Amino acid sequence: RKEVEQDPGPFNVPEGATVAFNCTYSNSASQSFFWYRQDCRKEPKLLMSVYSSGNEDGRFTAQLNRASQYISLLIRDSKLSDSATYLCVVGEAAGNKLTFGGGTRVLVKP
Amino acid sequence: GAVVSQHPSRVICKSGTSVKIECRSLDFQATTMFWYRQFPKKSLMLMATSNEGSKATYEQGVEKDKFLINHASLTLSTLTVTSAHPEDSSFYICSASGGGAMDEQFFGPGTRLTVL
Numbered sequence: 726r727k728e729v730e731q732d733p734g735p736f737n738v739p740e741g742a743t744v745a746f747n748c749t750y751s752n753s754a755s756q757s758f759f760w761y762r763q764d765c766r767k768e769p770k771l772l773m774s775v776y777s778s779g780n781e782d783g784r785f786t787a788q789l790n791r792a793s794q795y796i797s798l799l800i801r802d803s804k805l806s807d808s809a810t811y812l813c814v815v816g817e818a819a820g821n822k823l824t825f826g827g828g829t830r831v832l833v834k835p
Numbered sequence: 836g837a838v839v840s841q842h843p844s845r846v847i848c849k850s851g852t853s854v855k856i857e858c859r860s861l862d863f864q865a866t867t868m869f870w871y872r873q874f875p876k877k878s879l880m881l882m883a884t885s886n887e888g889s890k891a892t893y894e895q896g897v898e899k900d901k902f903l904i905n906h907a908s909l910t911l912s913t914l915t916v917t918s919a920h921p922e923d924s925s926f927y928i929c930s931a932s933g934g935g936a937m938d939e940q941f942f943g944p945g946t947r948l949t950v951l
Contacts, residue, residue, distance in 0.1 A: 729878075768928050768942040769879065812878070821867060821932055823940060827878040 728752060729826035731813050738803045738833045745799040746829045748813030757816035758789055760798050762809045763828065769812055772798075803833045837863045839931050841943035848919055849951055856914045856946045858929030864909040865931035869940060870902075873926040885912050919950045 731748040738744045750758075758775035773780065775787040775796050786799040796813055813826035838861040848854050858868055867886050871879040883899075885891040885906035893899045903915040912931075916923055926947050930940040 766926075766945075766947070768945045770942070771939065821940070822881065822884065823869075824881070825871075825879040 727827070728824045729813055729815050731811075731826040731829045733827055734830040734832075736829065736831045738800075738807075738831060740803060740805060740833055740835050742803050743799065743801050744803060744831060745797060746811070746831075747795050747797045748826045748829075749793075749795045750813075750815045750824075751794070752815065752817070752824075753791075753794060755815045755817060758787075758796050759814040759816070759823075760785075760787055760796075761812040761814050761825075763812055764809050769814075769825075772811070800831070803831075805833050805835065807831060808833045837861075837931070837933075837939075837941040839865075839929065839941045839943040841927075841929055841946050843946060844944060845947045845949075847949045847951065850920055851918055853915055853917045854919055854948060856916075856927055856929075856948075858912045858914070858931065858943050860910045860931040860941070863931075863933055863941075865912075865933065866909065867932050868906055868912040869930045869932075870904060870912075870914050871928045871930070873928060873945075879928060882914075916948065919948070921950045924948055924950045 760772040761769040762772045763769040775789045779788045784801045788797045810828040810830045812828045840859045842857045870882045873879045882897045883891045883893045891904035906912040928945040929943045932940045
């Protein structure tokens with residue numbers, strides 16, 4: 726079983742629509758949670774951290790469910806520029822080690 | 836924000852040669868640097884963690900004699916792929932953090948290695 730699992734997609738989303746997807750993680754001792762965005766052939770860039778209480782950053786909302794060990798990301802009012810691969814990332818406190826999911830590809834179309 | 840650079844951005848080499856990739860933190864001191872590898876349409880896989888002035892810690896399955904990591908200063912870490920083979924062709928990405936648990940990692944732009 727992979728440590729961090731994501732639906733690879735692609736999610737084809739009409740411009741202006743809402744899209745949501747999850748990831749699950751296997752290590753119950755994980756301490757930190759993030760969503761990164763990666764464009765084709767580029768490095769990943771931090772989109773947002775994910776907190777237990779849930780958090781929102783503009784059109785992006787992230788939720789963490791520790792009991793079920795999953796993290797979600799919701800994108801409202803999708804823009805063409807939101808097309809990318811979204812990486813679910815889980816961190817361990819020891820050594821600041823990050824484990825990446827395989828990514829969920831989102832394609833926003835006009 | 837913190838900036839991490841990598842050099843070269845792209846390299847093509849013949850099988851059997853060695854390739855050195857540099858990772859630099861430009862505006863902060865990176866006590867810890869991480870090296871990742873990403874194959875096409877796959878996730879980033881951590882190869883090793885290096886702390887300034889000490890030996891790197893390699894992940895299971897990563898050959899330390901093949902992937903030599905040096906972190907000689909607080910702003911520079913190097914990854915040398917020795918005796919490269921076509922299966923080593925990949926996207927190599929470094930990240931750097933200022934140290935301490937939970938510190939954000941800042942990623943370099945990556946180096947695309949193609950071994951012929």
